[in-house]
Amino acid sequence: MNQSFNIMKMHLRTKFTLIYLPVIIMLFSFSINLIIANATNPKEGIYTGGIASIYIYIMIIGAFIIKETFPFSIGMSVRRADYFWGTLYMIVLVTICDAIILNILNLIETMTNHWGLNLHFFNLPYLNDGPIWQQIFIQFSILFHLFYLGFFSSSVHRRFGKKGLIVLMFITGIIASVITLLNLAPLFHWFAQHTAFQLSLWLIPFTFFYIIISYLFLRRATV
Amino acid sequence: MGFLIDDNQPIFLQIAEQIENDILEQRIDEESKVPSTNQFAAFYKINPATAAKGVNLLVDEGILYKKRGIGMFVTTGARAKLIEKRKAEFYEKYVVAMILEAKKLGVTKQELIEMIQGGEDHA
Amino acid sequence: MHNIVEVKGLTKKYSDVTAVNQVEFQIEKDKIYGLLGKNGAGKTTIMQMLTGQIFPSHGEIKVFGESPIENQVVLNQICFIKESQKYPDVFRVIDVIETAASIFPNWDQEVADQLLEEFRLPLKKRMKKLSRGMFSSVGITIGLASRAPLTIFDEPYLGLDAVARNLFYNYLLEDYSAHPRTVILSTHLIDEVSKLLEHVIVIDQGEVLIDEETDQLHDYGYTLTGTKKQIESLIKEKNIITKSTLGTLTSVTIKGPLSKKEKEQIQELNLDLHTLSLQQLVVSLTSRKDGELK
Numbered sequence: 001m002n003q004s005f006n007i008m009k010m011h012l013r014t015k016f017t018l019i020y021l022p023v024i025i026m027l028f029s030f031s032i033n034l035i036i037a038n039a040t041n042p043k044e045g046i047y048t049g050g051i052a053s054i055y056i057y058i059m060i061i062g063a064f065i066i067k068e069t070f071p072f073s074i075g076m077s078v079r080r081a082d083y084f085w086g087t088l089y090m091i092v093l094v095t096i097c098d099a100i101i102l103n104i105l106n107l108i109e110t111m112t113n114h115w116g117l118n119l120h121f122f123n124l125p126y127l128n129d130g131p132i133w134q135q136i137f138i139q140f141s142i143l144f145h146l147f148y149l150g151f152f153s154s155s156v157h158r159r160f161g162k163k164g165l166i167v168l169m170f171i172t173g174i175i176a177s178v179i180t181l182l183n184l185a186p187l188f189h190w191f192a193q194h195t196a197f198q199l200s201l202w203l204i205p206f207t208f209f210y211i212i213i214s215y216l217f218l219r220r221a222t223v
Numbered sequence: 224m225g226f227l228i229d230d231n232q233p234i235f236l237q238i239a240e241q242i243e244n245d246i247l248e249q250r251i252d253e254e255s256k257v258p259s260t261n262q263f264a265a266f267y268k269i270n271p272a273t274a275a276k277g278v279n280l281l282v283d284e285g286i287l288y289k290k291r292g293i294g295m296f297v298t299t300g301a302r303a304k305l306i307e308k309r310k311a312e313f314y315e316k317y318v319v320a321m322i323l324e325a326k327k328l329g330v331t332k333q334e335l336i337e338m339i340q341g342g343e344d345h346a
Numbered sequence: 347m348h349n350i351v352e353v354k355g356l357t358k359k360y361s362d363v364t365a366v367n368q369v370e371f372q373i374e375k376d377k378i379y380g381l382l383g384k385n386g387a388g389k390t391t392i393m394q395m396l397t398g399q400i401f402p403s404h405g406e407i408k409v410f411g412e413s414p415i416e417n418q419v420v421l422n423q424i425c426f427i428k429e430s431q432k433y434p435d436v437f438r439v440i441d442v443i444e445t446a447a448s449i450f451p452n453w454d455q456e457v458a459d460q461l462l463e464e465f466r467l468p469l470k471k472r473m474k475k476l477s478r479g480m481f482s483s484v485g486i487t488i489g490l491a492s493r494a495p496l497t498i499f500d501e502p503y504l505g506l507d508a509v510a511r512n513l514f515y516n517y518l519l520e521d522y523s524a525h526p527r528t529v530i531l532s533t534h535l536i537d538e539v540s541k542l543l544e545h546v547i548v549i550d551q552g553e554v555l556i557d558e559e560t561d562q563l564h565d566y567g568y569t570l571t572g573t574k575k576q577i578e579s580l581i582k583e584k585n586i587i588t589k590s591t592l593g594t595l596t597s598v599t600i601k602g603p604l605s606k607k608e609k610e611q612i613q614e615l616n617l618d619l620h621t622l623s624l625q626q627l628v629v630s631l632t633s634r635k636d637g638e639l640k
Contacts, residue, residue, distance in 0.1 A: 003418070006448045013441045014434060071432040072442075074399055076449045077421040077494075219416065222400045223432075231621050233564045234541060261523035268515060269541040270378055271523050276561070 003078045007086025010069065018061060019094060023101060026054040030121050037117040045118030047125075054098065058143050062091075062150025066158050071223040080219050088211070091147050099139035103132060127196050134197040141200040141207070148210040155214035158221040234269055238277025246286065246302055247309065253297045257287060284308075348375045350496060350528055351396060356405035358391050358552075365391045367552040369405070373496075376526040378542055380560075382533070382624075383549035384632050389532045390428065392549065393498055397426040409496065422451050425494035427485040429501040433473040439484055440469040450492040457521065458491035464513055478505030486514050490521055498530045511535070515542060536625035546624065550632045560624070565602040567622035567630065572596065576615050580608070587630045599630050 011018060029050040037046050065087065073083045106122040114120060122128075128135055157165045179187075191199065245251045258266070263274035278295055281287040286301045298304075325335050351373035358366040366388045373379060381389050394400040395407060398414035398421065407413060414420045433442055443462070447453045462469065465483035473481065482503050489497055503511050519542065522529065531539055546563060548556040556563070567587060570577060574596045585601035599622065604612070612619050622630065 003449060006445070009448060010445045013445065014436050017436060068434045072434055072437075072445075075426065075428070075431045076446055077397070077424050077426065078449060079416045079418055079421060081416060082418070220401070222394075233561050235561060264519055264523055265516070267541070268519065270544045270560075271519070272377065272544045273541070273561070 003082040004086035004089065007073060007078060007083050008090045010073065011065075011087065011090040014068070018090075019097070022054050022057045022061070022098060025057050026051065029053040033119060033121055034115060034117070037115070037119040041117065045114065045120060047120045050121055051102070051124070054102070055142060055146050058095070058098070059146040059150040062147040062152075063154045065151065066154045066218075070158065070218070070221070074223045080221065081215075084215055084218050087151075091144065095140050095143040095147060096136075098143055099136045102139045103136050106135065129195060130197050138196050138200040141203045145203045145207045145210075148207050148214065152210035152214045155217040155221070159217035234267075234273050235276035235280065238263060238267070238269075238274055239280045242277070242281055243286070243305055243309075246297055247305055249302070251297055253299050253301055255297055256293070257295045257297060259294055349373060350375050350410055352406075352408040353392075353396075354406045356392070356395065356407060357403050358388075358395060358400070359403040365552055366395070366402075369549075369552070369554055371547055371554055371557050373528060373530070374545070376528055377544045378522065378529045378531065380531050380533075380536070380539060380543040380546045380624075381549065382536055382546060382628050383555070385534070387549045387632070388552040389549050390430075390500055391552075393426060393428070393500055393530070393532065397421075397424050397498065399426070423495040424498070425450060425489055425492035425496075426498045427489040427500065427502050428498075429482070429485075429504055431485060435472075435474055437473050438470055439467050439473065439476070442473060442484055443469075443487065446488045446492065450488075450494060452493035452495075454491050454493050457493070457517075458487055461487040461490060461517065464517075465510065479507065479510065480505075482506050483510065490517055493521075493525055493527065496528045496530070498532075500532045501534070502531075503533075503535075511538065515539070518542065536628055537623055540624035543624075548628055548631065555631060563624060563627060564621060565604065567599060567602055567627045568604060569597060569599045569620045569622060569626075570612065570617055571598075572615065572617035576617060580611065580615075580617075588633075599626075 033046065033048050033050050040046075069087075070083060074080065102122060106128060109115060109119075109121065109123045114123070127138065130138075153165065153168060156168045160167070194202075242251070242257060245257075246253075251257055257278070260271050260275045260278060263269070263278070264271040267274070278287065282289060282295070284304075285298055286305065287295045288298050289295055321335075330338075349372040351371075353372070354370050356366055356369040357364065369388075369392060381393070383389050391400070395402050396409060396414060398416065401415065409420050410423055412420050414424070437445075439462075443458060447455060447458065461483075465480070465487065467480060467483055467487070468476075473484070476484070482505050486499075486502050489499055489502065503514060506514070515538070518529070531543065533539055540560065543560050546556060546558055546560050547554060556566075558566075570580070573594050574591065577596045577598055581598055581600055587599040587601060589596065589598045591597075609619070
């Protein structure tokens with residue numbers, strides 16, 4: 001029997017942290033925004049980035065899931081590869097669900113005339129342009145990408161320890177500063193020229209990169 | 224069935240000796256079944272392979288025999304055989320040693336016989 | 347005889363230490379093995395390599411004829427219970443048991459239920475909140491219920507009292523008798539398990555010191571006590587493991603075997619002669635400074 005299916009079932013045992021909590025945290029952020037909107041009721045409306053709470057949380061899950069479940073899985077005689085694939089399948093399911101939930105809430109937000117308060121939480125200009133399937137894809141690709149960003153850095157830690165993580169941060173720092181030293185205008189211009197959907201397609205190669213590298217690292221990781 | 228396993232002898236020998244004692248003292252009759260290896264293992268908390276080694280020792284000596292699929296049984300005449308064997312051991316281990324010790328102490332043959340007779344009254 | 351583990355030239359080096367050095371041994375099918383030695387001798391490292399959890403620096407490992415690393419066929423037949431096993435923070439006892447039940451192909455739920463009850467394990471309690479003893483009991487339950495053809499226990503009963511340990515021994519023997527499989531038991535409570543072991547491998551400083559059937563170890567070592575003069579004449583040609591004196595009394599631990607003649611001589615001199623128990627043997631061999639026994 002394929003153990004990656006059992007790994008999915010194992011992850012499901014942590015449904016609270018993996019499935020409910022991201023949504024709960026986001027809804028919490030939303031209710032605060034709702035209260036503020038209700039209290040202040042500004043004419044120009046409120047545009048909030050509160051939706052980022054779920055993005056960040058998913059990235060944190062990506063960063064912690066290895067520490068939580070990898071040593072246990074290996075201890076139960078599961079192959080590293082099966083752990084990796086089981087986790088990937090599970091996360092695909094979770095992030096698709098989250099993307100659908102976000103779009104349902106987006107729909108409700110538009111239908112209720114932004115909760116009657118002109119609060120833009122789930123329906124943001126630019127991000128939510130395009131047909132519904134594109135919007136679901138955008139959310140999915142952001143969530144999935146961020147999960148694997150967290151997962152990737154954690155796999156570096158698992159494979160190379162603290163030293164590896166420091167080196168990774170160092171490299172990221174160098175890349176970031178080199179980019180800022182360059183003339184950024186063309187980059188912004190490039191961004192502006194593309195729709196959110198097109199940009200989300202650009203996330204795919206990055207996500208693939210993280211997935212492949214973390215796979216290679218995990219295959220050599222020890223407990 | 225005796226208890227405790229002492230550390231100065233390999234366990235499988237002790238198991239064999241236990242069975243021998245049970246036969247000698249007629250706790251197990253000839254042609255009756257002896258406990259299985261696993262029962263010995265469970266009772267003495269020992270590895271079944273060790274128990275099997277003890278049992279097989281007695282099979283080799285013709286004290287026990289195997290009935291396929293049923294278990295180990297005591298051979299007819301096993302008790303007589305064991306008495307012979309133990310008598311020889313007894314002579315070797317005690318009588319010879321006793322005579323040697325008696326010589327060392329200058330105990331005469333007559334004195335020795337008297338001692339044995341006296342000792343028998345005690346037992 | 348059918349070997350299910352074959353190890354050759356196995357070496358594990360960390361940046362500054364060699365934890366396991368050129369180890370070679372075989373493990374035969376359906377026997378109970380003891381992997382013994384001091385803490386830090388390299389036992390856990392060896393077991394982790396056998397189960398593909400860490401990677402050897404050099405050497406060859408074959409488990410069920412193949413390399414265990416990322417090998418589904420091999421790993422499906424192994425259950426490795428180690429003292430330092432980590433569990434997900436939110437997992438309760440029941441989560442661990444049910445996950446194990448889904449993963450191990452030979453899992454026997456009846457055995458698991460019995461042990462959970464015998465150990466009085468609170469199913470709804472989180473692993474994190476268990477006492478050390480209960481934590482160990484979960485591992486023992488998994489190890490026995492998995493019925494894996496190769497089951498490895500590494501110090502499986504930290505924090506367990508004598509009653510619970512006996513429960514473990516009894517279940518192990520009972521289940522092993524009914525369903526023979528290969529068991530490797532690594533522990534420092536050697537006296538307690540020595541009767542369960544059919545074969546013993548002693549590891550010291552990353553190397554194999556002894557690899558023998560337990561019965562063969564019976565005359566591996568002796569302690570002999572008497573006056574200095576008596577002892578010295580006897581042990582001239584013997585390999586002395588340890589020696590201590592108290593006044594005129596000398597006590598030596600020597601490597602066996604002793605011939606029948608030597609035993610008679612000892613008896614005549616009325617010296618005190620004891621066979622070393624497995625625990626005494628391992629302790630005396632591995633506490634020698636040079637660690638050599640040739």
